[in-house]
Amino acid sequence: MVDVGVGMIAVGAGLAVGLAGIGTGLGQQDVGAAAVGAITEDMSLFGKCIVLIVLPETIVIFGLVVAILCMFVLPGMA
């Protein structure tokens, strides 16, 4: 008998990372394109642009944390 609950947890973890990743990608695509444009004009903006580009990255980290909690903490609680 396969434990469906464990499977669902895995699906949930996957969704958490995957969807958050898509969100981050959507956020970064605009910033990234604009930043490349800005850097082409003025190389000294590189550092500032990096900061702006990586801001949406936090979202995927949230997703990852949720996924990790799903995978490692939830089974222990059940």
Place this chain on the structure above:
Amino acid sequence: MLLPEPMSRIVIAGSKSNLDEAIDALYGLKMIHLIDHTVGSDEGFSIGAPRPYVGKTSERLLSLRAVEKELGINFDSENDEEMSVGEVRAKISSNSVEAIGGEVFKVLDRRNAVAQKMAEETARRDDLRKISGIPVDLELYRGYDSLAVAVGSVKADPSAALAGIDSELFMSGGETKKESNRVIALFVKKADKEAALRLLADFEFSEIAVPAGTGPAAAAAAESETKIASMKAEVDEAEKELAALKEKHGTDIIALDEELSIEERKGSTPLRIATSEYSFIIDAWVPTAKVAAVLSGMDKAMGGKIFVESQEDRSRSLHDVEHAEPRFKETPTKMKNGAYATNFEYPVKLLSPPKYHEIDPTIILSIFFPLFFGFMVGDIGYAIPFMILGAYGLKTAKSKDFKAIATILFFGGLWAFVFGFFFYAEMFGMHFIGAAGADGITVDGTAVTWQSLLGVTFPDWFSGIFPDDGHGISKLHAVTFLLKISIYIGIIHILIGYIVGFINVKMQHGFKEAFFEKGGWMLSFLGVVALCWGMTEILIFENGFEGMVLIMFIVGIALIVAGAATTMKKEGGAAIMELPGLMGNILSYARLTAIGMSKAGMALAFNYLGLVMFATEVGGVMGIVCGALILIVGHLMIFTLAILSAGLHSLRLQYVEMMSKFFGGGGKEYEPLEIKRKNTKIVETEV
């Protein structure tokens, strides 16, 4: 050590007759950061004019640069040997630049004249070749009273169309498929010329000017060919002479260029200082520690002919600066770091150089940047190549960018080794330390442990900190443990950011301001930390709402309320919106675990593919070769990705999570007047 070098403002005044001497002395000291004089800031003074010799120098430099361009010399290039400045100056004053220019341009003019003639002759020859198929001698094309001649190329045979006009048509070419080489010569009465040309237009007639000459065109073309060959020889000869001149004067030219550029720079210095009819005043920044050296240095160089005085030691408080003259407001930043930390100035400058009034984050960066990198990589299999690559780069790299990358590779690799050996006990994703019964390694039946490897016995409390998986801490299994560590590292890291921010504001505006601006945030942050801890205990570890958890809850909420109230007083209600961001900041450090995990996961996959599936299950020579190939390519990929992901994410944590808590940036770098000589050197006895 954390702050940029303290600066003092000095003023130098003297008589204009000593200006050249003073400029030499300023450049010689290599410590003077000039403050540009602005119009109207001192009554009776105006911006100085370039020294009289600059005109001549610029002229010479211009002609020298033209020579360089013609000879294909790059003025940035370096000579093998440095020429003494005395020698270069003697050359300049003996009109060496003019002589070289004269010599080069004489040959150049000759070459250009011949080349011009050659181009004309080549065009003539091409025309002659085109009409060479027509059996008419050259002198017969012109000199008629009533006859007009039209010579040119056509696309098709026009003889049928021209039948109605009384004319004589000669035609050549057109036998081949290529119709464009069909050339005609039409002899027609002057009166009919218009009509004939109109008819020819349908055949895309394009006129060829018949070159002057006598005899058959073919013979003339051959003669022209000989002329071209001899001219070509002349041009080649001139080119050779130019090459010889480049060989002969190349080193001189580079040295002269350098000396003239320096002269021009020095001579234009007065454009940045204040002068009156008989005197000059120079305002400048000097590192406070060097003021005495500057005073004595100027005194030594100029004797009593100049007046130098220290005006102020610039403090870090912004209140003191408020009433300063606009041009004195900004103090240049000279980052002051030790031999190790200096390597990390580059990533800070990449963001922006720090201001004079704030703490230079380089040292903090130099600790945490490689540390995070190492924590994320954490594998001695990758660490050792990183260190080798980094050490090689540090030794050979010339460009700043590569040097910065080499620095992070070397020191990051060092930490990766430390973590890889003592913490994860991992090499290429495989654990080399393990207890008996687990998947670790055993030697003579006993497990390899750190205790046996290092020959020490750890106290119980120490071993108790780490999860016991039977081997080193696995990035894939001890995730919750690693996550916890990452978060704790994050809390410390962010707290350092806040503390530095507090110190910055206290230094700039005083304690009260610092408390309201940064202290409030710090309290809120600690509150969020306490609250998060309590929530984790309840939600994840299912502890009851009692004892320590309860205390942490209360403390957390109290701190958040107190912090928010303090912050709101300064920044208004909108500050509350920022509070959840604090948790985001902390959680952001989860990437420390995440990147490590992704690397370990990839390594596991490649190891399984290479070692288990191909080498063992497929087996045979083929299996082993394929397995080895997969391992090499796979681990190389992880290695390369590690530079990008671990490096960039580590940098991001510095920039966004930590430095945003205190760093203002936008400082102006300290740029002392100095002359860098690459191709010339000062010989003491001469100068």
